[in-house]
Amino acid sequence: MRITSRRAIVPLLMVGGLLAAACGSSSSSSTTTTAASGGSSGGATVSVSTFTKDFTTMADLKSVTAAGKGKVAVILPDTVSSARYTEFDAPYLTKAFAAAGLSTSDTIIQNAQGSDSTQLTDAQSDITSGATVLVVDPLDAGVGNSIESYAKSHGVPVIDYDRLVLGGSRKYYVSFDNVKVGTLIGKGMVACVAAWKVPSPKLAVMVGSPTDNNATLFAQGYNAVLNPLIAAGTYKVLARPAGTWDPPTALTEFQQAYTANPTMNGVLVPNDENAAPIISYLKTLNIPAKKFPVTGQDATLIGIQNIISGYQCGTAYKPIYLEAQAAAALALYLRAGKTPPAGLVNGTVKDTTANVNVPSSLLIPEWVTPATVESTVVADGFVPASQICTGAYAADCTTYGIH
Ligand code: GAL
Numbered sequence: 001m002r003i004t005s006r007r008a009i010v011p012l013l014m015v016g017g018l019l020a021a022a023c024g025s026s027s028s029s030s031t032t033t034t035a036a037s038g039g040s041s042g043g044a045t046v047s048v049s050t051f052t053k054d055f056t057t058m059a060d061l062k063s064v065t066a067a068g069k070g071k072v073a074v075i076l077p078d079t080v081s082s083a084r085y086t087e088f089d090a091p092y093l094t095k096a097f098a099a100a101g102l103s104t105s106d107t108i109i110q111n112a113q114g115s116d117s118t119q120l121t122d123a124q125s126d127i128t129s130g131a132t133v134l135v136v137d138p139l140d141a142g143v144g145n146s147i148e149s150y151a152k153s154h155g156v157p158v159i160d161y162d163r164l165v166l167g168g169s170r171k172y173y174v175s176f177d178n179v180k181v182g183t184l185i186g187k188g189m190v191a192c193v194a195a196w197k198v199p200s201p202k203l204a205v206m207v208g209s210p211t212d213n214n215a216t217l218f219a220q221g222y223n224a225v226l227n228p229l230i231a232a233g234t235y236k237v238l239a240r241p242a243g244t245w246d247p248p249t250a251l252t253e254f255q256q257a258y259t260a261n262p263t264m265n266g267v268l269v270p271n272d273e274n275a276a277p278i279i280s281y282l283k284t285l286n287i288p289a290k291k292f293p294v295t296g297q298d299a300t301l302i303g304i305q306n307i308i309s310g311y312q313c314g315t316a317y318k319p320i321y322l323e324a325q326a327a328a329a330l331a332l333y334l335r336a337g338k339t340p341p342a343g344l345v346n347g348t349v350k351d352t353t354a355n356v357n358v359p360s361s362l363l364i365p366e367w368v369t370p371a372t373v374e375s376t377v378v379a380d381g382f383v384p385a386s387q388i389c390t391g392a393y394a395a396d397c398t399t400y401g402i403h
Helices: 056-067 084-099 116-128 141-153 178-195 213-231 247-260 272-284 301-308 320-335 374-378 393-400
Strands: 002-005 008-015 018-021 071-076 107-111 131-136 158-161 172-176 202-205 236-239 266-268 295-297 314-317 347-351 356-363 366-368
Touching (some): 056 084, 056 320, 084 107, 084 320, 107 116, 116 141, 131 141, 141 158, 172 320, 178 266, 178 314, 236 247, 247 272, 272 295, 272 301, 301 314
Parallel strands (some): 071 107, 131 158, 158 172, 295 314
Antiparallel strands (some): 002 008, 008 018, 314 366
16 A cells, blocks of 8 residues: 655555554554445546646546536635645646546635635535535534535535544545644754754744644644653743634734743744744844744745745645645546545544544645755746745755756
């Protein structure tokens, strides 16, 4: 069984029904494999390891698309918590469905702009206008459950996209291994502390929104990295703010923590958008580059620029074009009433509220540092060098061979 990223094959070992990545980090959320039942005509070659940045695999699904009916509606959460939904998810999902032969008239891609009521009314109107499958990245478990209950009552299957709706009734879940994302962030902080020679790290450890299950899983990953260091007395955690995906709120949380703990010399931040205002604030205090470690996630443009200029240690890069293709493929199988191939549904993730193992497509994230920007996000066409290397960042691009 393999789940691969484009740069490394990560053979996965079955260990007592749990998947443990051969590289030693087991996915702490209880993932076990599930063998998809029944055959699937068309696209049988499609699996999480066949998707590439040029979307060629999606053409294998044209017969599945032809066998289906109705619209596929995707509802993304917002445009503030992360630039990813505008920069990456929406364009990649659009491209994936088109490459699989779904007509634009049968493809709906919406963004709820941070409003629970909008996300629910979008789902309801999509079903009214003929959606036979919903792909939802829920703002929170509450609206996620409302959408899934409504969809179920109308016989419309739902795919949880990127965030799992705890207590929900979705058919499939598509995401990255989010505990692994957290592990990368934790290990990225530790590597940065060493590289930047931070004498005795005294950190704030921040979290995302408490209503986002991913935030819980990210924290599970990075706390598992930090806790032994804290127990050994090597690291100190001076503050653990409440948590948010709202960048201005994240800034306020950090400012309050830093003011109350002036010996603080680093902050673990779970995504690029929350890190950006914190880095801008540190600059107003004349804190120089490579002095105060900050972490991130999503490999957004602002995150990459903060990384190459020495204010952010790195970012957990999630090649969204993999997640978008996996979600689109699963949606098209559901729309055709067909069972997806086993390679596409390559694991399960436990919904700890509903106490069920959810059949899932789980993809592999990777940690990006200044030295690997060119070979990852630029090589993938994820963030073009032309956008990164503007103004003062041009010199940083020269330093790190980004072009
Ligand atoms: C998470 C998502 C991350 C991060 C955050 C803010 O659920 O997996 O990519 O950006 O939300 O939207």
